[in-house]
Amino acid sequence: MNTSSSGLKSLFQKILKNKWVQGVIVLGFFAVLGLVGLYISIYFGVFGKVPSIEEISSIKQEQATQLLDKDQKLMGKYYIYDRQPVVFEDFPKHLIEALVATEDSRFYEHDGIDNISLMRVFVKNLILQDKSAGGGSTITLQLAKNLYGRKNYAMFSMLINKFKESIVAKRIETVYSKNEILTLYLNTVPFSDNTYGIESASLKFFNKSVNDLTVVEAATLVGTLKANSYYNPRVHLERSRDRRNVVLDQMKNYGYLSEDSLSFYAAKPLELDYRSFNHDVGLAPYFRAEVKKQLEKILDTLKTPDGDKYDLYKDGLIVHTTLDYKMQELAEQAMKEHMKPLQAAFEKSYGASGPWEVNSKVLQSEINKLPQVKAYKAQGLTAQQIKDSLNLKRPVDLFRWKGDTLQQVSAIDSIKHYLKFLNTGMLAIEPTTGAVRSYIGGIDYRYFKYDHVAQSERQVGSTFKPFVYTAAIDEGLNPCSYFSLNKVTYTDYEDWTPSNAGAKEEDPYINYTLEKALSNSVNTISVKVLEEVGIPKVIAQVKKLGITKKMPEEPSLALGVAQINLKELTGAYASYLNKSKAVKPYYITKIEDKSGRVIAQFEPKVAEEQAYSDYTRQVLLEMMQSTVNSGTATRLRQTYGLTNAIAGKTGTTQNNKDGWFVGLTPHLVTVTWVGNDNHSIGFKSTGMGQGANSALPIFAKFYQKLNKDADYKAITQAKFEEPSDEVVLTMDCEPTKRDGFIKRLFKKKEKKKKFH
Structure with a gap:
């Protein structure tokens, strides 16, 4: 036994005397020292200020301005990021369970940092230089990223950002309870279609408030968090359904669903009730645009309690309007039902001799108004060169009553198309x-x-x-x-x-x-x-x-x-x-x-x-x-x-x-x-x-x-x-x-x- 121990000791000493091993040890020492130094420098703001506990305590989230009809029904929003905050009590239990099971199963156990996963990311970045290395993000770390974003540094961007987020995450856990962290996270996390916050996503994809989400709907939205474009249910329905089932499976793995419930929910089709709040589509877009113009003038005359100007896109204002949501729907339906056949009769009455056809004075007048025609003339192009340029075709979305279509059309084709409407x-x-x-x-x-x-x-x-x-x-x-x-x-x-x-x-x-x-x-x-x-x-x-x-x-x-x-x-x-x-x-x-x-x-x-x-x-x-x-x-x-x-x-x-x-x-x-x-x-x-x-x-x-x-x-x-x-x-x-x-x-x- 002693002989064996002595032999191992001798072998260990021999290995330590090896120059290569000594180099690795020294390198590892300096790597650890470098990591510590990097962390300290980040902590003290060398790579940019890290939000203090006081700043984190008074988090100000950008919120969309809501436009309500006369009966308080949401009919539109003004935003840069489509975000509409709600409180924790509005979240259904199965939404929280889906989120925790999928994104951070030890959420209630850690203090904001999953050290094992985080170390794996550091090693991959430092040793393997794997810039795509992910993982290691707890819900709190993701919240830190959602709130303060990331910057691009010359070297080790991922590492620096992860360190900053870990510091912020620790401070968030110090200031807020677990329920408050979940609330902040769900109100800031980006979903598909440039939608920020669970309430906005719920309204957009299922036309209902978050507290009314079913298990499968909640699982669908949570599933998009992995990659909100790739799993966008509007664009990739089957892909999103498969991801939803992964979330449901995770809920079963962590005891939130029974085997029978999993089978029941996983078999359900993915059905959307999509309602866009894009400024150009949806209910009453002309009304919303006109109200926006008036709001901008009104807000110029008002000050916040702090003496600042209100921001229409960020301050979460609530605008009550006179419009009747259902009456507007009926009016728009009536308009479309009449204008579609009237347009067809209008075009038929002119036949091939419409004023929008080639060689008409009306068409030529509209062509002459084009900004590019004036630019071409300023460049000295001949009439034929200008005509050739205007006849170049490109893919364009065109409005049609029977459905929009993408067609290869020229500038002149486009003018002719819209002149007739x-x-x-x-x-x-x-x-x-x-x-x-x-x-x-x-x-x-x-x-x-x-x-x-x-x-x-x-x-x-x-x-x-x-x-x-x-x-x-x-x-x-x-x-x-x-x-x-x-x-x-x-x-x-x-x-x-x-x-x-x-x-x-x-x-x-x-x-x-x-x-x-x-x-x-x-x-x-x-x-x-x-x-x-x-x-x-x-x-x-x-x-x-x-x-x-x-x-x-x-x-x-x-x-x-x-x-x-x-x-x-x-x-x-x-x-x-x-x-x-x-x-x-x-x-x-x-x-x-x-x-x-x-x-x-x-x-x-x-x-x-x-x-x-x-x-x-x-x-x-x-x-x-x-x-x-x-x-x-x-x-x-x-x-x-x-x-x-x-x-x-x-x-x-x-x-x-x-x-x-x-x-x-x-x-x-x-x-x-x-x-x-x-x-x-x-x-x-x-x-x-x-x-x-x-x-x-x-x-x-x-x-x-x-x-x-x-x-x-x-x-x-x-x-x-x-x-x-x-x-x-x-x-x-x-x-x-x-x-x-x-x-x-x-x-x-x-x-x-x-x-x-």
Whole structure:
């Protein structure tokens, strides 16, 4: 025994005397010394400041601003990182179990560092120079990385970052309890599709809050943490399902699931209810974009309690809006259901001779507006070289009603493609307050950013006529006054002769009451009514209704040549349901900080004074009900079967460029517009382009959907106010009257005169 021990000792001494062994020992000593020195230098901030315990104690996470509808339903967010924090009590037990079993099985036992795993990573980096070496990360270490990120150093980046994270992790464990660490982690960890935090991921992939996640849904989200792009369930459904089952298996291994439960859950298909909060898609993107513009202006005027400016993208604000989530969904459905077939009919009507086709002046004009054309000209390229460059094809995502498609197209192809599309705008507001309930700025925000509610100004056509009649009635014109259908040429306006829509010639000896003329949108009489009341008084009336655009002082004003913003038009029409007072449509009711403290509040903007009398309001409301019951909007009754109390006005502009419909029900004002973004492109025919065909169906389909939803009975079953006895009496007359023989004898079919 002694001989053996002596031999081993001798062998050991001999080995130690070996120069190579001595070198390895020295190298190992200096390596350990280097590691210690590196750790100390990191600890004292040589490689950048390490967050102190005090800083860790007051962790400030960036949070997305939430946009809520009128009933507090989340409808959108503004963020750089899509993060929405929740508290520990909101986490279902199986979510925590899935996380711990998969990411850090000894989480409740260690103090933030798994030393064995961490040493393995250090050795791989130092000795094997394996830069891809992973592992060793506890939940606390991952939290440290999530909170403070990593930097790229010239050498040993992974090692330095791991040391820093270990220091931070130790401090986190000192400051926070295990439950608090889990809460911080789940609120900061990145999931698929640039989503930060479990609540945001839960809402995005399963359209539910985290506390409602099932076992398989929780396992799916936890599974993506290994590689959130590779296991993205939206993109790689089967791959994500396999990873989910690995998580479920881990839960079984650590006693969180039984064998039977594992079999049950693993057999389930992976079903998503994906809901993107991307700024360009999702519900009401035009509304969200417009609210964002307003928020940026509002926040410029506010300060945090610390005196800093609020950050829309990071401060976790809660913005309460007027929008009705479900009503917006129904409005968007109605719009799409109508615009898709209308677009097909529009293209078919032009055939191969559309204004977007090759060699058309419209197309060439749009090509000349391209920034690259100006750049090419500045470079001295010839016309042929410019044309060749614009004809180069590249893969482009194109909007189509039957589904987006990736195609090889040139710049010219792209212009032709988008020139042909009809667009739309729609706004529905509460008439007594101006609260916006639904808002559609265009057919698809991804491809058509221009907002036809907030930005666009278009000729409003016959939707302007009620304002002319309002001024006339308010000035004392009797509703039973009769005006002739006959045409008049106004010599002081370049012999302008307004005519009525339709091919057949009207009987010049027929006279209409104001109600009949307005409900049938008779142009010749509208101009005569304007002449009767006077242009200045009509313009003054329009200003009282909150329309700020300067009006053209000419007879064609009666036919709606003025270009008016849809939002202002809607607010003006609200006056017929709001005691003759116009409103200003508004979107935001209040803004709270992330703690729920109200930092701004907004009230409805209603005109202080009546724009016209109660008598006038009731008369106009009766006239516009006739438009629906027997005038230009009868297809609401006949085609769409709507029995609601509805007043309305159709509108069509010259050359069928714009189609309008204004729908009034007791508790909702809805305005729809349809046309081409290019003002020079109109409908091929009046039959297709008139407001009753192009814009009215959106309203009609919208109300069909509202009628089927019991939640909107208060809107759909409401009745208009009963007109006063005075209104009933003054409107009790025959709608038409034909001139007698003597008057016909001396009356010319067409006469010329100056406009007074």
